[in-house]
Amino acid sequence: MNLILLFEDDFVAPARARLNDRRYRHIRAVQQPREGDTLKVGLLNGATGHARVLRVDDLCIELETCLDQPPPAALPLTLVMALPRPKMLKRTLETIAAMGVKKLCLIHSYRVDKSYWSSPLLAEDAIREHLLLGLEQAGDTLLPEVSLHKRFKPFAEDELPSIATNTRALVAHPYEAAGCPVATLEPTTLAIGPEGGFIRYEVEKLQQAGLTPIHVGSRILRVETAVPVLLARLFPPL
Secondary structure (H helix, E strand, O other), X not given: OOOEEEOHHHEEEOOEEEEOOHHHHHHHHHHXXXXXXXXXXXXXXXXXXXXXXXXXXXXXXEEEXXXXXXXXXXXXXXXXXXXXXXXXXXXXXXXXXXXXXXXXXXXXXXXXXXXXXXXXXXXXXXXXXXXXXXXXXXXOXXXXXEEEEOOHHHHHHHXXXXXXXXXXXXXXXOOOOEEOOOXXXXXXXXXXXXOOOOOHHHHHHHHHOOOEXXXXXXXXXXXHHHHHHHHHHHOOOX
């Protein structure tokens, strides 16, 4: 935990927060602060800064906060991703949050098992939990927006064209594709397929929506590996 994320209901007075949950247990066990020590904190969807430890005991920790810094810059990206296996979804949510993605569209695909859509990991609270872990890792506060799209064709035909308009619109596809473009900070729409990739019909639909197929080499990568590789190639360090 490189940043302690605070929520509005943690505050018992202006600039004074009290924690007694997972964050408190982590601080007590790992950071082991004493009264007067400072910790790095941030308000969810707000500023970052530091907090001075006012009190720490067996029940809670109280912090005096100073939130005076902006969070890290976000990637100018809408990530469109075929729903991965539940185990992989957890890691991927944490990765995209840590890397600065702020808009994620999870979509269906021919090679996505329909049972994945029944996973409890798609519950709003479960998605939020893993996004928060990613933010804590990266020292960020801005929670990504995640939307679910269970039907590929309506999304590709009715929603994706407007998402991709006026962006660098790309689909990661290892076959019949151009090399990955150079890193820039221009607004980007990026689609990443499931294990095994998008089928030809889906690639054609994505192209009709304005997306251009690209690749990052001849190696076939798992989704959890492809996501950070592609983001690192498409955007300069922020």
